[in-house]
Amino acid sequence: MEIVPQLILNSIIAGSIYALIALGFNFVYGATKFFNLAHGVMAAIGGYAVFYFAKTLGLNLYFAVILGVALAGIVGYGLDKFIYLPLRKRKASNMVLLVASLGAMTALQAVIAILFTSRFKTISQNIGTQKLFEVLGGVITQTQLIIILVTALILAGLVFLLYKTLFGKAVRAISDDEEVAQIVGINTNKIIGYVFFIGSALAGLAGILVGFDTGIEPTMGLGLLLKGVIASVIGGVGNIYGGVLGAFLLGFVENFGIWKISGEWKDAIAFTLLIVFLIFRPRGIMNK
Amino acid sequence: MKILETKNLMKRFNGVRAIDRLSIGIEKGQITGIVGPNGSGKTTLINLLSGVLEIDGGEVIIDGIEKFTRVLPHQVSSYGITRTFQNVRLFEQMTVLDNILVVVTERNVFGSIFEKNIEHHHKISEEVLQKVGLWEKRNQLAVNLSYGQRKLLEIARTLAMKTEIYLFDEPFAGLFPEMRKIVASIIRELKQKNKTVILVEHDIGLIRELCDQIFVMDEGKLLAEGEPEAVLKKRSVIEAYLGE
Numbered sequence: 001m002e003i004v005p006q007l008i009l010n011s012i013i014a015g016s017i018y019a020l021i022a023l024g025f026n027f028v029y030g031a032t033k034f035f036n037l038a039h040g041v042m043a044a045i046g047g048y049a050v051f052y053f054a055k056t057l058g059l060n061l062y063f064a065v066i067l068g069v070a071l072a073g074i075v076g077y078g079l080d081k082f083i084y085l086p087l088r089k090r091k092a093s094n095m096v097l098l099v100a101s102l103g104a105m106t107a108l109q110a111v112i113a114i115l116f117t118s119r120f121k122t123i124s125q126n127i128g129t130q131k132l133f134e135v136l137g138g139v140i141t142q143t144q145l146i147i148i149l150v151t152a153l154i155l156a157g158l159v160f161l162l163y164k165t166l167f168g169k170a171v172r173a174i175s176d177d178e179e180v181a182q183i184v185g186i187n188t189n190k191i192i193g194y195v196f197f198i199g200s201a202l203a204g205l206a207g208i209l210v211g212f213d214t215g216i217e218p219t220m221g222l223g224l225l226l227k228g229v230i231a232s233v234i235g236g237v238g239n240i241y242g243g244v245l246g247a248f249l250l251g252f253v254e255n256f257g258i259w260k261i262s263g264e265w266k267d268a269i270a271f272t273l274l275i276v277f278l279i280f281r282p283r284g285i286m287n288k
Numbered sequence: 289m290k291i292l293e294t295k296n297l298m299k300r301f302n303g304v305r306a307i308d309r310l311s312i313g314i315e316k317g318q319i320t321g322i323v324g325p326n327g328s329g330k331t332t333l334i335n336l337l338s339g340v341l342e343i344d345g346g347e348v349i350i351d352g353i354e355k356f357t358r359v360l361p362h363q364v365s366s367y368g369i370t371r372t373f374q375n376v377r378l379f380e381q382m383t384v385l386d387n388i389l390v391v392v393t394e395r396n397v398f399g400s401i402f403e404k405n406i407e408h409h410h411k412i413s414e415e416v417l418q419k420v421g422l423w424e425k426r427n428q429l430a431v432n433l434s435y436g437q438r439k440l441l442e443i444a445r446t447l448a449m450k451t452e453i454y455l456f457d458e459p460f461a462g463l464f465p466e467m468r469k470i471v472a473s474i475i476r477e478l479k480q481k482n483k484t485v486i487l488v489e490h491d492i493g494l495i496r497e498l499c500d501q502i503f504v505m506d507e508g509k510l511l512a513e514g515e516p517e518a519v520l521k522k523r524s525v526i527e528a529y530l531g532e
Contacts, residue, residue, distance in 0.1 A: 166389065166390070166406075166409075169382065169386050169389055169390040170390055172379065172381065172382055172386075172390075173379045173382065173390045175381075176378075176379040176380055176381055176382065177377055177378075177379060177380075179340065179361055179377075180373075180377045180378075180379070181379075181390075182339075182360075182361035182362035182364075183338055183339070183340070183361050183362075183364055183365065183370070183371065184365060184370070184390070184391040184445065184449060185362070185364075185365030185366070185391060185449065186362070186390070186391075187362055188362060189362070
């Protein structure tokens with residue numbers, strides 16, 4: 001195993017996870033323009049749902065994954081319906097919405113910890129026996145390969161949805177000017193509800209994939225969210241392509257940054273990158 | 289028949305009455321001008337009728353039956369009302385064509401994802417974009433259009449909605465003569481189709497040429513109403529509006 005090819009592979013794997021989070025986050029941010037901190041906890045909900053359905057109830061694994069993704073989507077939709085929508089109707093500022101989402105995140109995280117304890121859990125059913133693939137001199141597990149493929153598929157699907165369907169046009173119209181979107185007859189609250197469902201389901205999927213790759217814990221969402229947010233900021237907040245570009249850039253900088261030093265520096269490197277962008281290019285790479 | 293009425297309509301900004309107990313009635317199928325000096329409350333009235341601002345008092349009556357003390361933006365189109373803005377508001381990051389397509393979109397999500405009636409929608413979009421001469425620019429982003437083209441696209445968007453009542457807030461301002469002709473002919477065509485047009489305009493020549501009736505506003509109140517020729521001769525109107 002050579003070091004550089006392995007670092008490249010690790011970067012791509014990390015980038016894919018961050019991209020998946022950033023895609024959902026940007027999708028929601030684009031339509032609502034507020035910083036939904038509860039986005040990350042959807043990842044934990046997805047992961048724990050699979051743990052519960054597959055390991056505790058013994059359901060078919062694929063079925064459990066579908067249920068997990070759907071549950072994360074439903075919880076996200078519910079948050080919008082019962083918390084964010086009433087606040088938006090009262091014309092609450094984005095700061096109020098951000099604080100509300102912080103509350104929602106903390107509460108949901110606590111519920112997960114109460115139900116499943118705070119201990120680290122694995123959902124992978126074939127630890128140590130996973131198929132390994134050799135790619136360009138590096139090693140990648142089957143789960144990691146799936147992560148990369150799923151991210152590519154989700155990106156293609158989301159781009160299709162946003163740019164090739166009338167639903168996507170309505171989402172982009174809301175993103176441009178919500179008030180005018182309402183006046184021309186778009187039911188913006190309904191569309192935003194669906195946006196929350198899709199964005200949260202994507203976060204749930206990311207959580208499930210991370211769960212298979214490493215494992216799950218109730219607070220996993222915050223770490224993932226922060227990486228997704230860094231990816232979004234350096235790529236361009238609200239920009240679908242920007243988020244993905246930022247995610248892979250972050251993956252590469254993180255993994256190559258720890259080439260010669262301890263892995264614990266990863267987060268320090270990630271946040272340094274964020275600060276550099278905030279100072280020198282706050283709009284991100286893609287936003288004009 | 290009155291298609292749109294206001295009764296004692298009120299709007300205050302920091303205690304100042306921007307619209308002061310305004311009661312007007314708009315005839316169906318006519319072109320109605322709203323005129324008055326700057327700050328007289330014309331745009332505020334349009335904002336109240338389109339739900340952009342909340343009503344502080346009084347009511348809006350549509351078709352003589354439906355009464356509202358609060359007009360919500362997303363319900364405006366279902367009342368058959370559409371509008372343009374004094375400062376054009378487009379979906380900037382979308383193409384010219386998408387700016388139109390999005391208003392003829394399916395109202396249910398699955399219909400909009402699978403684009404059931406896409407050919408019909410494209411036909412409507414082509415029709416209205418041809419009318420304002422922007423069909424050739426259909427693949428350009430709205431943000432890259434010239435000022436006049438942006439105004440025309442906004443008008444095209446209202447046409448695509450095929451509503452009963454059109455609120456145009458200074459549609460001629462800043463347009464070249466050729467474009468003014470297009471807008472004037474669109475307004476006349478709407479009247480031929482028995483649609484109702486409410487026109488906020490400063491150009492008295494255009495008001496005389498196009499409007500069937502006008503309302504003159506001053507400091508949020510109704511100063512005069514009637515046929516343009518007669519109203520514009522009134523001494524009080526001349527004093528308030530022209531400052532003579």
